[in-house]
Amino acid sequence: EGQLVESGGGLVQPGGSLRLSCVVSGFISSKYWMSWVRQTPGKGLEWVANIKQDGSEENYVDSVKGRFIISRDNAKNSLYLQMNSLRGDDTAVYFCARDSKSGGYLDWGQGTLVTVSS
């Protein structure tokens, strides 16, 4: 079982940017797809994006397409989420997660809170 630790959350004004990071240990991150999932009080859990092992494929939920960019640095065992043009409905706890080969997610981080407010 791996460990994932997110950082980079905080308070940001609408229209601003923020970059989340997730450092993983206990497994070779380059062997797995990796994802970001967020949770808001009003909408529950929402899958945000994922990225292939070598970074050659990315997928996003429509609500963040064109604003968020997922990336990874396998040499640093790290996953990132660059969030631009932030809106109030992006306010959430953001989790990074390791895609399980059996589907879904077995390993999750503890989450980092992003608050978009003026």
Added chain:
Amino acid sequence: DIQMTQSPSSLSASVGDRVTISCRASQGIRNDLGWYQQKPGKAPKRLIYAASSLQSGVPSRFSGSGSGTEFTLTISSLQPEDFATYYCLQHNSYPYTFGQGTKLEIK
């Protein structure tokens, strides 16, 4: 997008009760579904994968069934530590989607 309709949204039950939570997919997803338990302030924990396979380390009172569009999570005999919120997740096609959640409360 595939919509996951989870029911009920909340449920009151007693220790020892048998409870069932359902998820319906808006289109067929084979068995590409998992069930997750979440407690306040914690990340979700996977209980069931591939619709009916029990995650290692999860008590056998949890079971999953279904395929295609109809799925069920059953807890055969509720224990105090089972009071939490439960979610289904489909990973058949993008965007992956979660059910709205079922909050299981103590009666």
